[in-house]
Amino acid sequence: MKRRTFIQNASLSSIGIVAGGTALSCKNENAPKDAVSDPLLIDNSLPLVVATWNVKESTAKAWEVLEKGGSALDAIEQGCRVEEANAEGQSVGIGGLPDRDGNVTLDACIMNAEGDYGAVVYLQNIKHPISVARKVMENTPHVILAGKGAEQFAVSEGFVKEDLLTEASKKAWEEWKKTSEYKPIINIENHDTIGMLAIDKNGDISGGCTTSGLAYKMAGRVGDSPIIGSGLFIDNEIGGATATGLGEEVLKTVGSFLIVELMRQGMTPQKACEEAIGRIVRKKKDFKDFQVGYIAVNKKGEVGSYSIHDGFSKTQYQNGQNLTIASDFYNK
């Protein structure tokens, strides 16, 4: 099932899930129809990969790398590339919904177990920003490249330029232009960043985050996804976290770094995600109007997730099982 059809599948009235050994029950009525609730399917074994939303093909690719003994970093890159190449997905890579001027601009970052980080922001015409981000990390003295410079760098590394605006996304943009009303919509395509966290068999953690950002954003807008500590943070001693949803609110609370630091202080991944959402909803009276979702893992292979509203899910490949799991949420 495509992520965009989540909200049309209001089928689950009650879901009980176990993540990281902690039983949760949530009434996530807008979770994907095939989201599971069987606590026995998940344990804390390694390796593992977990991603925002229901992206089973991406997690399957990452798992393929991990199962063969590959590194968490390779798993992240390969997993994220699957969704970036999916032209039907309108939130990541090719086919991403454009900004209000009709330009598809991509943000991505990657972080490894050594604490190295690479990112691209406002990248155009290159389908795989996650791979360009990795090249920034490995082949430059910098951590972030933006816009034209990022594009030039990508081309110099052998990436091929292509038009990323598909017919479907162009049509959607033309339809949007009739009203030009800019309003983030909860759980619709414009909140479908892929944030992915993996732990390999050596116990090393890496993460990645890739997005076309908010649909119909202002030209030049950059969200949380490529910004270290906001859209993604990894500390190989502790764990990792990544975000999806209204990037502006994640940026203001440095959400992923916050979650890792809360885990450092002893919280489970689940509790840390809940507290990070708490920081947002306590400050923002208008939280009913936007969505933010987090996922996190700790060094033990425990996983947590939490969002402001229902409809958020994660896909977790662990113990040979590739499962989309409805996430618990704040606004019940």
Ligand code: ASP
């Ligand atoms: N967090 C992304 C951004 O603000 C959007 C998303 O998750 O879809 O750019």
